[in-house]
Amino acid sequence: MKILNRLPPISALRAFDVAARQLSFTKAAEVLHITQSAVSHQIRHVESLWGIPLFERRNRQVTLTREAEALVPVIREFFERLDRTLNELSAEESKGPLRVSLLQSFAFKWLVPRLGRFNQAHSEIDVWISSSDDVIDFNAAEVDVAIRLGLGDWPGLHATLLLTEYVFPVCSPEQFERMGRPQTPEKLLKHPLLYRYADDICAKWRDWFADAGVEVGSLPPGTRFPSTGMAVQAAIDGQGVALARSAHVEDDLKAGRLIKLFDVYSPSNVKYYVVCPLGNEQHPRVAAFREWLLRESVISQAAFDRVGAAKSHLKQAAASP
Amino acid sequence: MKILNRLPPISALRAFDVAARQLSFTKAAEVLHITQSAVSHQIRHVESLWGIPLFERRNRQVTLTREAEALVPVIREFFERLDRTLNELSAEESKGPLRVSLLQSFAFKWLVPRLGRFNQAHSEIDVWISSSDDVIDFNAAEVDVAIRLGLGDWPGLHATLLLTEYVFPVCSPEQFERMGRPQTPEKLLKHPLLYRYADDICAKWRDWFADAGVEVGSLPPGTRFPSTGMAVQAAIDGQGVALARSAHVEDDLKAGRLIKLFDVYSPSNVKYYVVCPLGNEQHPRVAAFREWLLRESVISQAAFDRVGAAKSHLKQAAASP
DNA sequence: TATTTTCATGAGTATTTATTCATGTATTTG
DNA sequence: CAAATACATGAATAAATACTCATGAAAATA
Known part of the structure; x- marks a missing residue:
């Protein structure tokens, strides 16, 4: 006979197991927190099937009948093995911290200010942040989940889009006072620009000017930094105008430490993704972290979209008199 | 974690097992005769649980994930062991014939005439009848099920009432012509009565006369038989008046071979039960036989009830002129 | 580039499960 | 004899299951 036709409900098997152990339907019912009648029905169902x-x-x-004597070990051992195996998998699963790797600047500017909320919601999960500007190898680096900047096309990894950014020039209020109101994007060429070292995937000043419709011969000299985050920090310190990505300056714009210049913004051609080895995304702790990340990023993304769509500081100044 | 909280539906485990074997949800769906979507949902459910x-x-x-590699053997082996065990029990179960023991007279008069209908409905079940007037010991006699006459109070046995009988005098039409119409029950004492050997549980002539309101000094002499069935057969052969039980004479009355005398009937103080060792009543072949028996007995019982309630032959004769 | 393959997802629906409650039955016990 | 014990039974009901269908997404293939 086909086994499918004679597989009882799993809870009926459980009732059988417990009743066989207790040699009493009433006691089995107590163990299972149901009524004797329920146990009786379930046993009856299996017997009938x-x-x-x-x-x-x-x-x-x-x-027990002789037949039951033969069947009980089969069922009992299944339940025990299943329980044991799941416990073992669970034990591996919960070992050690959740290791998160991400860019240093993003760690400072976006994740760390928000991580308190994750810790509050998941106090049982120990988060270990490692920040690096290098692309980590999951196999070698013992990382559970990473936040990467890129195009989302990493083989063997499960990547979910987190944030899309905009690129635009920013400077401090002091710098803004000092240099006066630049009337056109081209006028920025007269002021100290803050650069980051060339990096193929990151937006550059030349690209921004092109988007702004400005033909650039040679860019003015300026300090160069190893990351966008540092260039932005220099801008906050009044050292010039930096080309910023929205995630890096969301909080600084809000706090008034930085001013966005011009209503010209480029969508960044790279985006943030939360990334992990294929399959790991369903591990409970990874899943919890990813869910939390995705919720936070929705909020930030809405803010970026407003920043991107809003009038720039200069445009507003021109409209007010 | 409590295992009860993480027992998936058995069909989901089955889907998991087959999908793991096939390494394809679509192929698993074919094996299980369901849609790919159903398989996907079921796997998802287990993963989520x-x-x-x-x-x-x-x-x-x-x-397969590493986790699945650990879990699949647990589940697969359970299904295989369960299947094997059930097959083994089934093989024992279907070995040999269904052995039925019952009284010889009841075999002849009631069961055998009806057994064709059981054979038709259950051609796969080989029925072996053993008839005896002794009470068989189930442990010693290798009998699966018996039909017993008695009070239903056999310890260790599962007994279900089959038939309740009535006791009344019968004779053949020829005998009826020969002796003329007896006007009262007392007049029967003038005619040859057919007896069975004394048996504590079977109704006797003296009891019937008492029920008919007749005080009996000494009963007339008559042939004695070892069973009621034989006494009835002698009555059919015109040798006298027998005290019959309804099950024995249902067909003979219908066929006109016997006539019921007087509208005095005693409910028999013994009844027919279908009996088997406790627990065996659910063995498929025993269950099938019992079910069939119970259906047949309902029909016969209705006829007995009519016979018991109906006017006797003599009463009708008195009313017709 | 269009098509194919294969899993995912959500909505919908019929069926099954998983009980509970009320009551019955058959011993046993006090 | 009344009460207690413990399983059986049927009706009722809420929840879960077990799908299907339609569609989408992401490769692979032709």
Whole structure:
């Protein structure tokens, strides 16, 4: 006979197992936190399905039939092995911290200010941040999940888009006062620009000017930094105008430490993704972290979209008199 | 964690097992005769319940996760063992014939005339009848099920009432012509009565006369038989008046071979029960036989009830002129 | 580039499960 | 004899299951 036709509900098997152990439907019912009647029905169902008596009903107790004596070990051992295996997998699973790797600037500017909320919601999960500007190898680096900047096309990894950014020039209020109001994007060429070292995937000043419709011969000299984050920090310190990505300056714009210049913004051609080895995305702790990240990023993304769509500081100044 | 909280539906486990074997949800769906979508849902459900990825989804195929590699043997072996055990029990179960023991007279008069209908409905069940007037010991006699006459109070046996009988005098039409119409029950004492050997549980002539309101000094002499069935057969052969039980004479009355005398009937103080060792009543072949018996007995019982309630032959004769 | 393959997803629906409650039955016990 | 014990049974009901269908997405293939 096909086994599918004779697989009882798993809870009926469980009732059978417990009743066989207790040699009493009433006691089994107590163990299972159901009524005796429910146990009786379930045993009956299995007996009927298999066409086999499982218990000899005697007054005030039941005994196992010979058939049940053969079947109980099969069922019991299954439950025990399943429990043991799941516990073992769970034990591996919960070992050690959740190791998160991400860019240093993003760590400073976006994740760390928000991480308190994750810790609050998941106090049982120990988060270990490692920040680096290098692309990590998951196999070698013992990282559970990473936040990467890129195009999302990493083989063997599960990548989910987190944030899309905009690129635009920023400077401090002091710098803005000092240099006066630049009337056109081209006028920025007269002021100190802050650069980051060439990096193929990151937006550059030349690209921004092109988007602004400005033909650039030679860019003015200026300090160069190893990351966008540092260039932005220099801008906050009044050292010039930096080309910023929205995630890096969301909080600084809000706090008034930086001013966005001009209503010209480029969508960044690279985006932030939360990334992990294929399959890991469903591990409970990874899943929890990813869910939290995605919720936070929705909020930030809405803010970026407003920043991108809003009038620039200069445009507003021109409209007010 | 409590295992009860993480027992998936058995069909989901089955889907997991088959998908793991096939390394394809679509192929698993074919094996299980369901849609790919159903398989996908079921796997998803287990993954969600356990918080563990079971498959790495790649385009056009799936591979097992490390966790699944640990779990599949547990589940597969359970299904295999269960199947094997049930098959073994079934094989024992279907060995040999269904051995039925019953009284010889009841065999002749009631069961055998009806057995064709059981054979038709259950051609796969080989019925072996053993008839005896002794009470068989189930442990010693290798009998699966018996039909017993008695009070239903056999310890260790599962007994279900089959038939309640009535006791009344009968004779053949020829005998009826020969002796003329007896006007009262007392007049029967003038005619040859057919007796069975004394048996504590069977109704006797003296009891019937008492029920008919007749005080009996000494009963007339008559042939004695070892069973009621034989006495009835002698009555059919015109040798006298027998005290019959309804099951024995249902067909003979219908066929006109016997006539019921007087509208005095005693409910028999013994009844027919279908009896088997406790627990065996659910063995498929025993259950099938019992069910069939119970259906047949309902029909016969209705006829007995009519016979018991109907006017006797003599009463009708008195009313017709 | 269009097509094919294969899993995912959500909505919808019929069926099954998983009980509970109320009551019955058959011993046993006090 | 009344009460207690313990399983059985049927009706009722809420929840879960077990799908299907339609569609989408992401490769691979032709």
